[in-house]
Amino acid sequence: MNAARALLFTAFLALLTGVLGVVFLPALLFGQDGARAIIKLWSHMALAALKLFCGIGHRVEGRENLPQGAAIVAANHQSMWETIALFALLKRPTMVFKRELLKIPVYGWWARASGVMLDREAGARAIRSLREATADRLSRGDQIVIFPEGTRGPPGGLLPLLPGVAGIYLVANAPVTPAVHNSGSYWRHPGLAKKPGTITLKILPAIPPGLPRREFMAKLETALSGAAPVEPDGARQPEAA
Numbered sequence: 001m002n003a004a005r006a007l008l009f010t011a012f013l014a015l016l017t018g019v020l021g022v023v024f025l026p027a028l029l030f031g032q033d034g035a036r037a038i039i040k041l042w043s044h045m046a047l048a049a050l051k052l053f054c055g056i057g058h059r060v061e062g063r064e065n066l067p068q069g070a071a072i073v074a075a076n077h078q079s080m081w082e083t084i085a086l087f088a089l090l091k092r093p094t095m096v097f098k099r100e101l102l103k104i105p106v107y108g109w110w111a112r113a114s115g116v117m118l119d120r121e122a123g124a125r126a127i128r129s130l131r132e133a134t135a136d137r138l139s140r141g142d143q144i145v146i147f148p149e150g151t152r153g154p155p156g157g158l159l160p161l162l163p164g165v166a167g168i169y170l171v172a173n174a175p176v177t178p179a180v181h182n183s184g185s186y187w188r189h190p191g192l193a194k195k196p197g198t199i200t201l202k203i204l205p206a207i208p209p210g211l212p213r214r215e216f217m218a219k220l221e222t223a224l225s226g227a228a229p230v231e232p233d234g235a236r237q238p239e240a241a
Helices: 002-023 025-054 081-089 099-103 107-114 124-139 164-172 213-226
Strands: 056-061 071-075 093-098 116-118 143-146 176-181 197-203
Touching: 002 025, 002 107, 025 056, 025 081, 025 107, 056 081, 071 081, 071 124, 071 164, 071 213, 081 093, 081 143, 081 176, 081 197, 093 099, 093 107, 093 124, 099 107, 099 116, 116 124, 124 143, 124 164, 143 164, 164 213, 176 213
Parallel strands: 056 197, 071 143, 071 176, 093 116, 093 143
Antiparallel strands: 176 197
């Protein structure tokens, strides 16, 4: 039954993406603000469908820590859920996308309009380009969403953090808000499997700007690894002090 419900959700999400992506194409004429408005609508509808089809809801702890102005939001990465949820929650989200996602029909059009691209094959040049793009978006009051692990990891663990987040932090002179969740316990990766339950997303107090690189990275790693929500099997990561 869970497999059938997950398949229905996947089909609905593809249909929703195609219909909204084509019907609201004129919104792209209004630039990032137009694209953001439609993607926010898509995100809320996707979360509602996830609850309806798969029985997966969510709760947010620490809403008072959600940034209202220019900031970087650094989250652990376990599934597609957090990209949807953070876009829905934040006031002016700007997602950092991998450049290869631009090749996906419809999805890629909106990704280009709403986010900033990272070409992982371009090395140091990609980091410089990412710094410039994020600095521009921060100057407009956006919240830059980045996943420092660089790829999706397993529930209950944290992959090594890549240095790109430190490069953005040092140039941007903006606070970094850590966000940690257990989405991978319910939205399984790889594959289509979905497990009914409630995802917990914790929004932690911001790390202030201006710290040395090493101190910043240590604080971010501690936040993302030390505040993980309780896993369904009862295993628990240590709580942050």
